[in-house]
Amino acid sequence: MKRAIGVIDSGVGGLTVAYELMRQLPKEEIIYLGDTLRCPYGSRPEHEVKQFTKEMIQFLMEKNIKMIVIACNTATAFTLEELRQTLPIPIIGVIQPGSRAAINATKNEQIGIIGTEGTVRSNAYTDALKQINANLHVTAMACPLLVPMVEKGIVSGDRAKKVVEETLRPLKATQNIDTLVLGCTHYPLLEQTIQEVMGEAVNIISSSEETARETSTILEMHELLYQGEREPRHRFYATGDLELFKTIADGIFLERMPHVNQAHFEKITL
Ligand code: DGL
Numbered sequence: 001m002k003r004a005i006g007v008i009d010s011g012v013g014g015l016t017v018a019y020e021l022m023r024q025l026p027k028e029e030i031i032y033l034g035d036t037l038r039c040p041y042g043s044r045p046e047h048e049v050k051q052f053t054k055e056m057i058q059f060l061m062e063k064n065i066k067m068i069v070i071a072c073n074t075a076t077a078f079t080l081e082e083l084r085q086t087l088p089i090p091i092i093g094v095i096q097p098g099s100r101a102a103i104n105a106t107k108n109e110q111i112g113i114i115g116t117e118g119t120v121r122s123n124a125y126t127d128a129l130k131q132i133n134a135n136l137h138v139t140a141m142a143c144p145l146l147v148p149m150v151e152k153g154i155v156s157g158d159r160a161k162k163v164v165e166e167t168l169r170p171l172k173a174t175q176n177i178d179t180l181v182l183g184c185t186h187y188p189l190l191e192q193t194i195q196e197v198m199g200e201a202v203n204i205i206s207s208s209e210e211t212a213r214e215t216s217t218i219l220e221m222h223e224l225l226y227q228g229e230r231e232p233r234h235r236f237y238a239t240g241d242l243e244l245f246k247t248i249a250d251g252i253f254l255e256r257m258p259h260v261n262q263a264h265f266e267k268i269t270l
Pocket of ligand 1: 009010011013014039040041042043071072073074075116119147183184185186
């Protein structure tokens with residue numbers, strides 16, 4: 001099936017999921033939309049996140065996509081169940097895959113979640129984790145400073161380290177977690193810094209690998225996988241500053257996936 005996979009996020013965070021989709025499904029074409037103009041979603045009320053997510057999906061549906069990946073935890077928490085009931089194509093989020101990966105990694109059953117205010121408030125991770133294993137001890141913490149920093153392209157160096165250190169201090173000081181879920185798709189861009197701050201003994205989990213695996217399984221189940229040979233031409237759309245978006249995308253893809261260089265980038269209005 002030639003049609004593309006649609007991927008949405010409030011900004012650049014979902015690119016970490018798009019990267020993993022391209023790595024695991026190299027023949028599939030991705031159409032990515034980041035609502036960078038209205039990012040962050042994490043501090044917005046539920047009705048706004050729902051409305052903005054619907055607008056992004058509408059845009060992608062007009063591009064005739066075959067499946068949607070909500071590469072945003074906040075939007076997953078607030079919209080996935082409803083969208084699953086109403087959309088004519090398969091749709092998945094990042095919270096179930098992230099939860100499964102955390103459960104596979106933990107040894108002491110003490111799991112930390114960091115995410116946006118919206119994701120933490122929704123309890124979506126705690127519910128998903130406890131549904132699989134009710135004995136888990138889950139501590140969730142909102143980190144509202146991290147997304148705006150990543151959207152500015154600050155993902156390493158002293159400034160990033162200082163903000164991450166201060167943000168994670170309470171979690172580090174009071175909890176005995178052995179596994180920390182990056183419950184926001186922006187955070188994998190800070191993964192190295194987060195690992196340094198938390199220490200080598202803590203497993204850092206990002207949901208992208210597991211999400212890409214689930215995408216592949218669903219496409220196969222619905223007989224939607226692309227079977228031919230091709231070098232896909234991915235398309236990236238953003239609602240805000242395109243140059244900054246491109247710079248961050250280059251940082252993620254260029255070294256490892258030079259063909260993304262040929263991708264189409266465009267600024268749009270929703
Ligand atoms: N990357 C998104 C997430 O996974 C949202 C960040 C935001 O817009 O606040 O939650």
